[in-house]
Amino acid sequence: MARFLLTRLAAFVLTMFAASIILFIAINVVPGSAARSALGIDATPQAIARFEASRGLDRPLVVQYAEWLRKAVTGDLGTSFQNGVPVGPELLTRIPVTLELALLAFLVANLIAFPLGVMAAARHQGWVDRAFSTLASLLGAVPNFWLATLLVMLFTLWLRWLPPGGYVPLGTDPVANLKLMIMPALSLGLVSSALLLRIMRASMIEVLSRDYIRTAHAKGASEWVTLRRHGLRNATIPYINVAAVEFGFLFGSVVVIEDIFQLPGIGSLVLVGIINRDYPVLMGGALVITLFVLVTNLLVDIAVGFLDPRRAKEGQA
């Protein structure tokens, strides 16, 4: 098991390193766009050259990356082109917002997907199954930013229950915080629940058709006991894998949802970085989101390794 953990950890570090290269290339793939964005379209070539020289953008990409990496490993992610604010500390104040949003959304998604998926599978091809499956395909087609708009219409404009957006830290006022977080979390979570519901249903149906379930029934175990003791445990592993991927993707969607609800998280920072072509900000924000995704994958790999040691052995090869 120690070897399994070490190989996974090494793979994680390598992936993170490679991911930073890809992000760096993706951001810098078109030369000069930062200068043109900062100086406007009327900028003279001399002004663009000065801008690039002062920020080191005129050097070869490899040199720029090497310097970025050298500083990044010491925790220095550079300063914003736009306002000179250091990127690292800015990210640290924003991480809790995004993390809370993603966790709440993930909670919403699972609270819906897990029980409904199990119920649908237990009543396979009955009307419950059909109703929940239809619900899943409908939810899966709703764009989360449209759902966000609809929720604001309902809860803010009509019912006047919730504020349209803004942020209060959880530590300052938990109730106000949750009031502001409910709609963003629902917008992300309801849409995510669609895929998870389908996965839970499918893997549960698969498990319930196995021989040991029939044996349990034959022994006279009640339906609930069979479901819980034999079905759930075996159907959960594929579910966890997909849920982890979905959790990672939630971090991508925060770019859209944080903007709608004016949440000061990583996602809204990434968007500001893009609109201003503020490379250090964009790079830092995108890297944090990638880090969240990769850490999630790592933790799930390890968790599944413990739940199913055969997998851990395969993973070593």
Next chain:
Amino acid sequence: MTTGFNWHRWRLAITGSIIIGIILIAAIFAPWLAPYSPYDLDVAAMLQGPSAAHWLGTDELGRDTLSRLIYAARISMQVAFIAAGVGLVCGTLIGVTAAYFGGLVDLVLMRLMELLFSFPAILLAVVLMASLGTSILNAMIAIGIVFIPGFSRLARAATEVVLREQYVESARAIGMSNTRILFREILPNIIAPLLVEAAVAFSYAILLESALSFLGLGAQPPEPSWGNMLNVGRGFMAQSLMLSLAPGMAIFLTVLGFNFIGDGLRDALDPHMKD
């Protein structure tokens, strides 16, 4: 097994095709179907509700919402087809190359794909838009790149199955060139699963394009797109519900249609699902 057409088996794919067919017709024949120009301003008729003259009302500049919705279908459909096409072609080339040559080529290509796959799609698209610049053409490229890893994985797996077949071995034995084997023997045999994946990619492309345009990174005003219409509608929610409802519904139905086609084809082509 019945010899006649099995409606039950194909109903999902057919329902999806009908939805997408209607939207495609709207996109292709937009100039004839739209009651007004999508760009004509009418300050006397700003933010109106649905009426006989404007079925879905007007926007904040007095433009006809239905006409803009119909024209926006053009953009969404173009993006979906081109982006999925970019993903399909590049992904297939990479996947087939990896499987065919194996060894180091396979290792390097597939590791790279795995890496791209680990970025959330929307993040990758958004970051690419930042450097490519905000335009609808760049949105197609960015979304296409996002699809490459998915197609390449699928193409690689399908190619590995085909490579074990005897006809590939005999093609090699008679001295057929690599390119000929790829195009004559392998591609025709892996295309079916890739096309099912393409249907899923279409629906995802519609979602991604509208998200990018919603954020102001895709189609640029005054060009109508469902995403940027929704973004504008958000600012006038109290005055006009239709500005937020109509474009969202259009995205929803299109995505649903493509999902139905994808799921329907998968079920219908999957031998385990025969009833």
